[in-house]
Amino acid sequence: MRVLFLVQGEGRGHLTQALSLEQILRTAGHEVIGAIVGVTSERDVPAFFSEKFAAPITPIFSPGLVYNAGTNELEPFKTTVQAIRYARPFWNSLKQVHAIIESQRPDVVVNFYEMLGGLTYALLRPSVPMVCIAHQYFAFHSNFQRPKRQWFYRQAFKINTRLTCFGAQELLALSFDKQPDEPSQRIRVVPPLLRQEITDLKPIDGNFLLAYVTQPGLKVELLKAHQQHPDIQMDAFHSGVNVPDDVIDATLTYHAIDGKRFLNFMSRCKAIVTTAGFESVCEAAYLGKPALMIPQPNHFEQACNAIDGQRAGVGVAADGFDLDQLLTYLPQHDPTVSVRFREWYAQGYFLFLAALNRATMPKRKPSDGFFRTRVRHLLRS
Known part of the structure; x- marks a missing residue:
């Protein structure tokens, strides 16, 4: 199996998960052919990832989150404004991602919560199946507990998370413990991916x-x-x-x-x-x-x-x-x-391999009717 990664470059979490899955796949005899990593002008691919990831890495622009420099608070409004301001270069990034996928022709794309992946599959429809991995997808699970109030932040989080997983065959929701799968939501609950x-x-x-x-x-x-x-x-x-x-x-x-x-x-x-x-x-x-x-x-x-x-x-x-x-x-x-x-962690080796094998089997692509037309118009304007 030939696998291409798409990884959000913000923070360490998703990058370390990618390193962990790469190790699992190589141990099982599969080939990770490369990683597309979302970066900004202020944030390049971290050295800890580039030094340990064995396959070629392609950095591509992707708008990041905005935090308050003094308090380190996440600022959703400024994050949204920044994403709109960078709509045109972001559209160019989507075309780059699509071109890489179609030219390299992996058997499956694994997306670690990078918006480039979800919007590329929503708007440009690559022919290669995609699986998404993140703890954030557990938020769509019926057993997930949410804080009271915080309505605005909850909606912003849900929209951002949905934007990362358009067109995915399955959402592999990393969880602290074993929970039932919810196929109607495309959710498979899996263990965390930890550093060796x-x-x-x-x-x-x-x-x-x-x-x-x-x-x-x-x-x-x-x-x-x-x-x-x-x-x-x-x-x-x-x-x-x-x-x-x-x-x-x-x-x-x-x-x-x-x-x-x-x-x-x-x-x-x-x-x-x-x-x-x-x-x-x-x-x-x-x-x-x-x-x-x-x-x-x-x-x-x-x-x-x-x-x-x-x-x-x-x-x-x-x-x-x-x-x-x-x-x-x-x-x-x-x-x-x-x-x-x-x-629970020990079960991950088999659960991740099973999920990627399922993704490569022929099946009908899921339909994401989530304001696709409006998103396409925004990115092209």
């Missing part, structure tokens, strides 16, 4: 809390929590540190962002405090580390992840760096959750 670096680690029980701080406001909250609990050892990785280790006092140390060191700390910590990104929470669950999940402001997807992660028992959802909430939760955490999570 995670599965190679041997976790041990530690006596310190590990924090990953990306928002300026969270650093303030962390310091406040430390002052309230000065006896608790905390190590925090955040982007404002320029040295490997910045010792604040006997029980608080900041560390510069370093992926390899962070994983090492995660394997040895007692629990982790992080934003509610799906991959980071799954990594903690695999290593048996309870998580305090703090969604980024206005980030509907992370708000959903936090609720769903709490349902699955991998940690507790919080609005801020509430150390009391985490300390109250820890004695209640069920350690067998990690055992079940690993068992």
